[in-house]
Amino acid sequence: MYRFVLVMFSLLMVFTAADLRAEQLIAHDDGTVLDQRTGLIWQQEASGRMPWLEAVRFCNQLELAGVRGWRLPFRDELKTLISQTGEPLLDEKAFPAAQAEVYWTLSREEQQPDQVWGVSFVDGKDYMFDRKDFNFQARCMIETAEAVYLPLLNKWANAWSAQDVDAYLDCYGQQFRPEGGMTRDQWAKQRQDRLTRPKSIQITVSDIKVVSEEGSRAEIMFRQKYRADTYQDQVMKVMALGLERGELVILSERTISKIE
Numbered sequence: 001m002y003r004f005v006l007v008m009f010s011l012l013m014v015f016t017a018a019d020l021r022a023e024q025l026i027a028h029d030d031g032t033v034l035d036q037r038t039g040l041i042w043q044q045e046a047s048g049r050m051p052w053l054e055a056v057r058f059c060n061q062l063e064l065a066g067v068r069g070w071r072l073p074f075r076d077e078l079k080t081l082i083s084q085t086g087e088p089l090l091d092e093k094a095f096p097a098a099q100a101e102v103y104w105t106l107s108r109e110e111q112q113p114d115q116v117w118g119v120s121f122v123d124g125k126d127y128m129f130d131r132k133d134f135n136f137q138a139r140c141m142i143e144t145a146e147a148v149y150l151p152l153l154n155k156w157a158n159a160w161s162a163q164d165v166d167a168y169l170d171c172y173g174q175q176f177r178p179e180g181g182m183t184r185d186q187w188a189k190q191r192q193d194r195l196t197r198p199k200s201i202q203i204t205v206s207d208i209k210v211v212s213e214e215g216s217r218a219e220i221m222f223r224q225k226y227r228a229d230t231y232q233d234q235v236m237k238v239m240a241l242g243l244e245r246g247e248l249v250i251l252s253e254r255t256i257s258k259i260e
Helices: 002-024 052-061 075-079 145-161 165-169 184-196
Strands: 025-027 032-035 040-043 102-109 112-120 126-130 141-143 201-214 217-228 232-244 247-259
Touching (some): 052 102, 102 126, 145 217, 217 247
Antiparallel strands (some): 032 040, 102 112, 112 126, 201 217, 232 247
16 A cells, blocks of 8 residues: 555646746747756757767757747757656657757767767757767757846756755845845745745746846846645745845845735
8 A cells, every 4th residue: 555655646746847847938920948947948850860060050050930040969968858758758749850869969079079968858868869860859949138147047046945944044145135024034034934834835937038237236036836735825026136246135025916
């Protein structure tokens, strides 16, 4: 009985992760797919098989959705598209023509300039290939303006979901000032209580937009979905971000509306 429950729980977690991943990929009618988690925009249709150098040129010369500036992804960028289930390991709703095969990356080894990394969407692993001896697919990408802020936003949301108080508070800068007249210590104690009281928390962020950028500071707006074991809501939130000791941190945050 215990093994059956454990297996069913594992399957539920896999499908839940796949569902959440699918929500983060938005396919547009212009032949592009936006990954809200990374801020990368992907070419929906792959290039067809070609040598590595042709793949590099193909992406550099691509004009898609009225935009130039596309490129071949680096290895770690391409691996963000790997899904949890199915074959190919690529979301087929967002990429309906996806094939289970190797795709080229821009990553190379300095000591072996003819060796290039490719990512397999059969097993989710990366391998090195001689760039002259193989023909693989290329899936081009371009970055959005929001991409630079997403690592901090994802770190913040993941720490909240994991109920990791230290990692959560670490996202806030020394210049952060809580709303409502609370001191920093009072606010930190309140946040610790609210992070640790529920049995489980799930935070997702989407619809991220850069509101303004000035010097080393920026303001972003996004939709926040909060789900705990006893309560859930959706709000639109605005955060001010800035640099402290070379690290991007949260300087202020405010909820501007609740979504019914």
